[in-house]
Amino acid sequence: MEYIKLSYHHLNFEDRTALMLESRKEGFSARKFAELIKRHPSTIYRELKRNSINDVYQARYASDNTFARRRRGHRKLKIDSILWKFIVEAIRCLWSPQQIAKRLKTFPDLDQTMNVSHTTIYSTIRALPKGELKKDLLSCLRHENKKRKANGDHASEASARVDDLPVSISAVLMAEACNIGLEPLIRSNVPALTRHRLNWTKANYLRAETITSANARLVDFQATLPLAQIWGGGEVASADGMRFVTPVRTINAGPNRKYFGNNRGITWYNFVSDQYSGFHGIVIPGTLRDSIFVLEGLLEQETGLNPTEIMTDTAGASELVFGLFWLLGYQFSPRLADAGASVFWRMDHDADYGVLNDIARGQSDPRKIVLQWDEMIRTAGSLKLGKVQASVLVRSLLKSERPSGLTQAIIEVGRINKTLYLLNYIDDEDYRRRILTQLNRGESRHAVARAICHGQKGEIRKRYTDGQEDQLGHWGWSLTPSCYGTLFICRQPWIISGRRVKH
Structure with missing residues (x-):
């Protein structure tokens, strides 16, 4: 069987036009169309979900939406807002940005616009002009001298340009956690599992700082689950x-x-x-x-x-x-x-x-x-x-x-x-x-x-x-991905004495 490399890359206008024409044909299959243009099925499903009007996909509408999303910047904190003043005082009280973001979600009287992620707080602090305020806030951060990197970033901080990188990362994680080495997981006929790819992934992506950052996200996710909050x-x-x-x-x-x-x-x-x-x-x-x-x-x-x-x-x-x-x-x-x-x-x-x-x-x-x-x-x-x-x-x-x-x-x-x-x-x-x-x-x-x-x-x-x-x-x-086990238990119906009960 020939191995087909599927990509998560975005569609261009020609791909969207082809998708619009194919989607209007009887018996259309998003999965088969994805294989035809060598894209991952999830890319096609997401494209159809985002850009359909009355269940009809429009190529021009999809392209305009993509252009608008790229122009729209990420949310920024206004320095003169009440939210920013609260964040400044919390940091001076030695709260971490993660704790601030989590605590804001627990305030019942705040609307959705008052929620902010910890990455936005870090970015806002580092974007401040040089002065006493920036110096003061950085000195209050627990890891003031550490450069933050996104989870799983390449050592050069460049974006990944290889296909099926999550497969390679998962294989290396399993090899290291199980203490079995890379040899049992090498597959020469699978590009994501070749010896060269696994060694390259291990050297460039799996470092102490990336593992720590990824673990922090999973721990924070576990903390939001109702069952974990019962524990x-x-x-x-x-x-x-x-x-x-x-x-x-x-x-x-x-x-x-x-x-x-x-x-x-x-x-x-x-x-x-x-x-x-x-x-x-x-x-x-x-x-x-x-x-x-x-x-x-x-x-x-x-x-x-x-x-x-x-x-x-x-x-x-x-x-x-x-x-x-x-x-x-x-x-x-x-x-x-x-x-x-x-x-x-x-x-x-x-x-x-x-x-x-x-x-x-x-x-x-x-x-x-x-x-x-x-x-x-x-x-x-x-x-x-x-x-x-x-x-x-x-x-x-x-x-x-x-x-x-x-x-x-x-x-x-x-x-x-x-x-x-x-x-x-x-x-x-x-x-x-x-x-x-x-x-x-x-x-x-x-x-x-x-x-x-x-x-x-x-x-x-x-x-x-x-x-x-x-x-x-x-x-x-x-061990931390056990949070998905917690999530699974939360989503399953509980059966007591043969009857289904609410959680």
Whole structure:
């Protein structure tokens, strides 16, 4: 059978004239006409739907419409509008454009003209003339120094000129996520699946920034589904790590006999929202303590979610992390394996806590907090504005055997908040169950991930950090399209006791 290359390219006037004549003949088939002019059927169906008057296609009308659409620019924000003033104030309050766009859709009193996409906000800010306003807004963006690229853009930022590019991208994603390499997917008789095409696609289109951008769009889409909103509002997330053996020699791996045997390995530390969507991931050499990296999922993720509470296991907990979470306005809710043996801290040595006096053995020192308060606020501001990476800051605070005054002050704050957390954790059974439920969501996602990453014994055989991040990014993104499963469930009729019921 001869392979016919179908294109998504727009029709010219000659094609439209031929379509007008053919569509008026008896027994006309849009699919056969598409094969005749080597266009994809969806192009013909869209052309007929857009440009038919009383179910009759008109070539001249179609050409005029196309010309008018090309002349019509994209929506622009008016600098003197109320909407723009709201956006400016929200950005100065450290809202991301994604959060602003999502929040505007939830206001019941606003009409459709007040809705705006996050890409329009970014474009408007970058189009501002040089001055204090532009500098101020850019400094408030979380990723002020990163150049934004459209999802799946070529490395040169040029538009794609090849046919069936989605097929090639899907093949490379499957090869990387399943850890099987490109060889099983190569088809020499299919142009989109030749060895040269797949290698070219992998080198030019699938990069960490494009995968991150595509994942953010899927996570935001999942958040709009009614079923996902029943699961949660996106304010709660869990963080946990997956271990991968790296049998090749690489400096970005570490030993741990418990997880890697005689080999070395890496940890993929990923974050899962209460809507079952993964919104961030970090490659960690070996098995460094999770608490070093737990803040990065909140501060560096690029989705429209705004998680304010993170749940981890014992490895992600430390008094320093409790203190940093409180300074940033977040809630840290770990599942502690030894909660009963934990130290409870008191601020007032002479205070009477009744039956809790026996367990309140630790004495915190509020004077350290008072002396370092200004430095603590500067530290929190630097983290919030993205001036310093959270993992780098935590490492620098803990690198010395003799902690600095700032480190001691943050730890004192953490001890107080850890004590409040422990009291709530021990007393509130629903709170403990909520933490366990969210952690189980992450574990179930990991089980699916292990099944997907089945090739080469589930080992990561990339030597460099970039390659490891790219492959695990592809693998993490392959889990996010589960949002289409959520969409499918939402659209199916629910049957209870043999009767169809409303959702």
